[in-house]
Amino acid sequence: MREPLPADMFDELCPSSLNPIRFGDKWAGLVIRCLEGGPRRFSELRVPLSRVTPKVLTRSLRSLERDGLIKRTVYAEATPHVEYELTPTGRSMLEPMAIACTWAEQHWDEMLDARESYDNAASLDQAG
Helix, strand or coil: CCCCCCCCCCCCCCHHHHCCCCCCCCCHHHHHHHCCCCCEEHHHHHCCCCCCCHHHHHHHHHHHHHCCCEEEEEECCCCCEEEEEECHHHHCCHHHHHHHHHHHHHCHHHHHHHHHHHHHHHHHHHHC
16 A cells, blocks of 8 residues: 655645746646655545646646646546546656755745735735
């Protein structure tokens, strides 16, 4: 049996949620990270990705499958189920994603400050 994914894998203050470098759609990079350790069922992905609605997660998984980054396997057993896993192309995304995450961690404070300044200026413009 495989180790379950931690529910707090992507808490709201995680640098991955602030990372301006996107890999696919908004959630694709997080899905790829969840599959880093091997195949997972949809219900397993939902644990750390609880902020994603099932409909949006399904759309993201289909997009990743279409791009050749993940493989969807249907097991027609007594209890049918589906598993998702990274393809070799998807696995090749892990290194650039790790670099992007390291960059975001190193520049976390500057990005938060910049966003706060921008939002404050925008709200003043709207008020004036």
